[in-house]
Amino acid sequence: AQSVTQPDIHITVSEGASLELRCNYSYGATPYLFWYVQSPGQGLQLLLKYFSGDTLVQGIKGFEAEFKRSQSSFNLRKPSVHWSDAAEYFCAVGVQAGTALIFGKGTTLSVSS
Amino acid sequence: GAVVSQHPSWVICKSGTSVKIECRSLDFQATTMFWYRQFPKQSLMLMATSNEGSKATYEQGVEKDKFLINHASLTLSTLTVTSAHPEDSSFYICSADGVGGKTEAFFGQGTRLTVV
Numbered sequence: 748a749q750s751v752t753q754p755d756i757h758i759t760v761s762e763g764a765s766l767e768l769r770c771n772y773s774y775g776a777t778p779y780l781f782w783y784v785q786s787p788g789q790g791l792q793l794l795l796k797y798f799s800g801d802t803l804v805q806g807i808k809g810f811e812a813e814f815k816r817s818q819s820s821f822n823l824r825k826p827s828v829h830w831s832d833a834a835e836y837f838c839a840v841g842v843q844a845g846t847a848l849i850f851g852k853g854t855t856l857s858v859s860s
Numbered sequence: 861g862a863v864v865s866q867h868p869s870w871v872i873c874k875s876g877t878s879v880k881i882e883c884r885s886l887d888f889q890a891t892t893m894f895w896y897r898q899f900p901k902q903s904l905m906l907m908a909t910s911n912e913g914s915k916a917t918y919e920q921g922v923e924k925d926k927f928l929i930n931h932a933s934l935t936l937s938t939l940t941v942t943s944a945h946p947e948d949s950s951f952y953i954c955s956a957d958g959v960g961g962k963t964e965a966f967f968g969q970g971t972r973l974t975v976v
Contacts, residue, residue: 781965783967788951788970788972789969789970790866790953790967790968790969790970791904791953791967793967837903837904839965841965845891845892845957846909847894847896847906847909847955847965848894848955848965850903850904851903852902852903853902853903855901
């Protein structure tokens with residue numbers, strides 16, 4: 748069965764520091780890959796997605812992610828974190844149209860001043 | 861981009877009553893919609909898959925008689941929580957499958973249900 752692992756439950760970074768959130772997936776082929784952000788009490792906002800092509804994907808708010816097939820990973824990065832980036836981040840996998848995305852358990856990002 | 865509107869954003873109801881949550885795709889047709897439930901500080905748990913014109917497919921452990929799903933048109937799916945109890949209090953989120961078969965889900969803003 749497909750699965751998504753986000754190894755880090757909670758990460759704290761200093762404002763202005765770089766960020767990397769990890770995501771690994773288990774699937775026999777290359778899935779569709781997504782990163783979402785969720786602020787408290789809010790819905791999900793899509794940060795970026797990977798379907799095919801260039802393995803380095805640029806998203807909104809200065810985020811990027813790199814798909815590494817050999818490591819089954821799709822890690823999210825940002826070179827300089829802002830206090831407003833504090834939120835919950837979810838990695839998700841889609842395997843085919845008409846089926847639901849499979850979500851990781853999420854990583855809570857805290858930003859310290 | 862595609863927009864999914866979920867209504868209401870929050871609702872408080874008395875124990876034993878029913879609550880209906882609507883999920884609409886505003887600028888595209890969604891053959892398939894999904895309903896998720898999210899407990900505090902947890903991930904999204906898929907409750908059911910809703911296909912237009914047919915019965916919803918429920919995930920294991922989800923009571924289909926408690927969580928009634930209707931997908932009567934290509935732009936509207938509804939989730940009705942029947943005979944709600946405090947343990948049904950949660951954050952419910954819907955999503956609609958994207959166009960072009962690319963499995964890109966568009967999410968509603970969620971509904972915070974509190975049963976008192």
